[in-house]
Amino acid sequence: MKIAMIGTGYVGLVSGVCFSDFGHEVICVDKDPRKIEMLERGEVPIYEPGLDRLMNKNVEAGRLSFTLDLERAIDGAEAVFIAVGTPTRRGDGHADLTYVMAAAEEIAKAAKDYIVIVTKSTVPVGTNAKVRDVVAAANPDLDFDVASNPEFLREGAAIDDFMKPDRVVVGVETDRAAKVMEEIYRPLYLRDFPIVTTDLESAEMIKYAANAFLATKITFINEIAALCEKVGADVKAVSKGMGMDGRIGNKFLHAGPGYGGSCFPKDTKALARIGQEHAAPISIVETVIKVNEDVKRRMIDKLVDLCGGSFNGKTVAVLGVTFKPNTDDMRDAPSLTIVPSLVGGGARVRVCDPQGKREGEHLLPSVEWQDDPYAAAKDADLIVILTEWNEFRALDLDKIASGMKSAKMADLRNIYSADAAAEAGFVAYDSIGRVGL
Numbered sequence: 001m002k003i004a005m006i007g008t009g010y011v012g013l014v015s016g017v018c019f020s021d022f023g024h025e026v027i028c029v030d031k032d033p034r035k036i037e038m039l040e041r042g043e044v045p046i047y048e049p050g051l052d053r054l055m056n057k058n059v060e061a062g063r064l065s066f067t068l069d070l071e072r073a074i075d076g077a078e079a080v081f082i083a084v085g086t087p088t089r090r091g092d093g094h095a096d097l098t099y100v101m102a103a104a105e106e107i108a109k110a111a112k113d114y115i116v117i118v119t120k121s122t123v124p125v126g127t128n129a130k131v132r133d134v135v136a137a138a139n140p141d142l143d144f145d146v147a148s149n150p151e152f153l154r155e156g157a158a159i160d161d162f163m164k165p166d167r168v169v170v171g172v173e174t175d176r177a178a179k180v181m182e183e184i185y186r187p188l189y190l191r192d193f194p195i196v197t198t199d200l201e202s203a204e205m206i207k208y209a210a211n212a213f214l215a216t217k218i219t220f221i222n223e224i225a226a227l228c229e230k231v232g233a234d235v236k237a238v239s240k241g242m243g244m245d246g247r248i249g250n251k252f253l254h255a256g257p258g259y260g261g262s263c264f265p266k267d268t269k270a271l272a273r274i275g276q277e278h279a280a281p282i283s284i285v286e287t288v289i290k291v292n293e294d295v296k297r298r299m300i301d302k303l304v305d306l307c308g309g310s311f312n313g314k315t316v317a318v319l320g321v322t323f324k325p326n327t328d329d330m331r332d333a334p335s336l337t338i339v340p341s342l343v344g345g346g347a348r349v350r351v352c353d354p355q356g357k358r359e360g361e362h363l364l365p366s367v368e369w370q371d372d373p374y375a376a377a378k379d380a381d382l383i384v385i386l387t388e389w390n391e392f393r394a395l396d397l398d399k400i401a402s403g404m405k406s407a408k409m410a411d412l413r414n415i416y417s418a419d420a421a422a423e424a425g426f427v428a429y430d431s432i433g434r435v436g437l
């Protein structure tokens, strides 16, 4: 089957590469010539473990190619996926659908034969119906269907999430479109990965509800963590004990410095807006958005306390600035709130991140970049672990502590323990939801 993929951002590129690995002929389209040139050279514009290998394997097999030319891409294609950005619109918190609708119009003008127009971008409920209307208006003679196929990839684990999904969600209006979608996902279907086929609106809602629920789960444990600190409980034990209840589950119960990334902040805001607009406010999600900001601020309070009341004149080493490990993505990362307040408070900040430097250099001016965590911590007054990269999970704490001016640690991902820190010679250690040193 021939498939066109519009947008070679995170979701589009991963999906396009994986569909070609299923054996389909995939052409990925982007408007950005630099991106297409890079991809044609075999280079991946984003950091995602394993993606370059899988991409080049399928390019060599002749199943995957890249183009600027949308018309050529959809010529003979049975399905075209829209995987363009839906950023938060300035001012009103809504998802900005400009790129989705522009793509729909272009497809309408270029398509000749029956085609299923599939939206993969995260879009508000009702968008697929709008896409249908836009396409029908732009090309009234075109034989087509629309389908909603939201994506549940996690950055850093995207290929595995695509190849071994908990479920695939497909929203359709006709059996004909359902059959095309089934054909596309046949390799998963044959291996018993469930496909949930439903109507357009429910498919759109599943995506927002799932992300908002996960963001709520994280925020819940973050608030429990704050209470644990006050009452002397250990949030790691609490989430373990809670998570063993099959109805709760142990995933997404790790307390931390607040959720970030390209999805949870954007999607929670969009869902809250949709609820308000339909006079069915999702108050729990509105609260989650607010509490997540409070969580980040609480992190800053912790750091101020460790620095003795002020950042002024202190040297602080920050390990990890991406919103999570195995990505170079810094969108809505807690570091974007925490590092500027360190700098603004007069601290000299040294940053170490295995992949964050390229983006971080623009987003975090006035910091010093170090490739080595030990060099970053040298003569520092405080070391802050902000992202749980594997590189920071097995540090030689004795070496870190002995090189610091005052050996103090804020472990905002609960990687180490107060006992281990004390043994290594740290004079202060604070983490999330646990009694410190």
Ligand code: UGA
Pocket: 122, 151, 152, 153, 154, 155, 156, 211, 214, 218, 251, 252, 253, 254, 255, 256, 257, 258, 259, 260, 261, 262, 263, 264, 323, 324
């Ligand atoms: C998230 C969802 O997990 C994916 O299912 C979804 O497809 C994707 O959004 C999307 O909508 O495209 P992602 O943003 O890549 O994926 O990252 P997550 O692993 O979900 O982490 C999000 C944030 O939550 C990170 O800041 C992470 O540090 C934080 N987090 C996660 C916690 O603080 N605690 C946890 O237990 C889990």
